[in-house]
Amino acid sequence: MADTMDRRTFMGAAGTALALGAGGSTAEPLSAVAAPPLASGIRGLVDRTPLIDTHEHLMPEADRIAHADGGDGRTSSDFGLLMSHYTDSDLQVSGLSADDYRKLTTHGMDPREKWKLVAGAYERCRNTGYQLCVREAVRALYGEDDIREGNCEKISRRLREGIRPGFYRHILRDVANIEHAQVNCLQNPILRQSEPATDLLSFDLTTVNLATNVQMSALRLAAGGAEVATLQQAHAAVDRAFSTLGPRAIAVKDQCAYWRGLDFVDVPDAEAAPIFARFAKDETSVRRAERKALQDNLFRRCIHRATEQKLPIKLHTGYYAGMGGMDLSVVRNNMADAARLAREFPDATFVLMHMAYPYQHELTALCKHYRNIYADMCWAWIIDPTSATRFMKEFLMAAPACKLFTFGGDFMPVELVPGHARVARRGITLALTQLVQEGWVSESDVSALAERVMRGNAREVFDLKRVLANQP
Ligand SMILES: [Zn+2]
Incomplete structure (x- = not known):
């Protein structure tokens, strides 16, 4: 049948291409359509491999325990x-x-x-x-x-x-098989300092209050009590936040894509300074365009400091949490804006979060093209599980595998993380199994590939050793 011939021709070509690209290792022969043991073997491998979780919003465990029976609008x-x-x-x-x-x-x-x-x-x-x-x-x-x-x-x-002491470790390690989780604390203006980073949890430094939704209170905090009335003093406050807190942070995180584009224009200090002087006296006195100019100037400062400290910069991209508020005309520019940042800041490392859903093809293209752009599938497995599975499969045939982080639960309640990890492991298993079954990936490559995308890449890019050595 024509159908069979087409398939055979296609698979033959794919096998040749794989053999050429694999540096001597041979692709699975055409007839080796994977039997069930392959699927269960890959499932076992993926279940056993610990994940490094690159994005959570877990509140302090002590807070959860203290408010377990109510209070404070919890x-x-x-x-x-x-x-x-x-x-x-x-x-x-x-x-x-x-x-x-x-x-x-x-x-x-x-x-x-x-x-x-x-x-x-x-x-x-x-x-x-x-x-x-x-x-x-x-x-x-x-x-x-x-x-x-x-x-x-x-x-x-x-x-x-x-809900009792140690329940985070129990749920993350024992139930979800997560080796380490990186937390973006939404309760602290710059970096969570109520607890040190540990082998289990580390924390992101957020630039939202310092730059992209700049708050005078955060700049004053960053300045350590010094006056912040001029742009020069604001820059000094940003620098101080990075020099004092940067060494303790696992990464920089910013979610300004919820309220603005990622088009950070190079606004000269001379132009930003008078705007900041007015802003410092009265935060409501600056117009929308002026506010953006100020954010642009301050965030670029943050990128420079993050680059010096080798802190990867995690940017929210794509879909909005919540309901009834997503402006797709802004979201759809995220990838083009990020590409400009990658060119302008070639030594910075950008981690584009949430698979840029629903613009995941563009993200694959950027990861393939730019040395300094990485894809993070945090949150993506539950937004759209089957698209996430396809994304992972397609990404691995297009972009270098070293550019992909496959898991972040993105949750405030720790109890939901194991559910997300199970959905992710199902998707990772399906993606890898299908790649082998279809002859794109050799079975002997699967183990190293799973190890790399589930935790190896995170170990390479995020320096937990440095973070743990710099805790107070
Ligand atoms: Zn998040």
């Missing part, structure tokens, strides 16, 4: 917690009201009553990656296959009982 310690982050967006897009969402995720209501509020919306969106992640989390942590009226109390009780 999220409840019941099954509502599992529906409080990301999942909530699909639920609300599917009909859950803002008021019911608040009741679901705060203290003060019985789990069964909460279930009645959320059951209808959950049914309407239970197909998505966000909800799959919740189910995988309760499977990994509590041995349940779903949340329903009959087990929501039991899951809630076990979740509450689990």
Whole structure:
């Protein structure tokens, strides 16, 4: 049949190309369509290989313990917690009201009553990656296959009982097989200092308050109490933040793509200085365009300092968390803007997060073309699991494997990380298995490839040894 011939011709050509490209190693022969043992072998390999998690928002464990039974507007310690982050967006897009969402995720209501509020919306969106992640989390942590009226109390009780000293290490290491997690703290203006980095957790230095959504309070903090009235003094504050906190940070993180483009124009100091002088007196006095000019000037300063300290710069790119607010006309320029940054700052290392979804093809092209651009699949596996699987597969045939980080849970509640890790491992297994089955990758290369993309690349690019040596 023509169909068979086409396939044979195609696979033959692919085999030749692979043999040529593989420096002497031979591709699998055409007939070697993988049998089930291959798939289960790769699954076992991926399950055994620890992940380095390059992006989380975990709050301090001590805070979770202190507020386990409420207070301070905290999220409840019941099954509502599992529906409080990301999942909530699909639920609300599917009909859950803002008021019911608040009741679901705060203290003060019985789990069964909460279930009645959320059951209808959950049914309407239970197909998505966000909800799959919740189910995988309760499977990994509590041995349940779903949340329903009959087990929501039991899951809630076990979740509450689990909140005790050491539960982060237990969940990340023992349940999720995560070697280390990098945390972007949303509660601290520059870097989390309430706890030191450890073999388990390290922290990003955020440039949001110093530059891309500049706050005078953060600049004053960075200046160590010195006056910040001029651009020169603001630069000194930024420099001081990097010289004092940079050595303790694993990376720089900025999520300004939520409110502006990544087009950081070279605004000369002479132009930015009078704007800053006014801003320092009255933050509301600068117009939108002036504010952007100031952000551009200060963020470029941050890029220089990060480059000197060899801190990779993680940038949010692509899809927006939440619902009802994404301006796609800004998002779709992220990759073109990032390419300009890579050219202008050839010695800086840029990590483009979230697979740039839904512009993941552009991200592959950038990683292939620019030495200093890396792709991070954090959050991507649950935004769109099948696209993430295809992305990984296509990336590995186009861009160097050393440019890919495959996992970040991107969660505030640690309890959801194992669910995300299970979804990711399923996708990684599928991508690698299909590459072998289709004859693109030789079976003997899989083990090294999995090791590299699951943790080896993170070990190469992020200097945890330096971070641990510089803790106070
Ligand atoms: Zn994040």
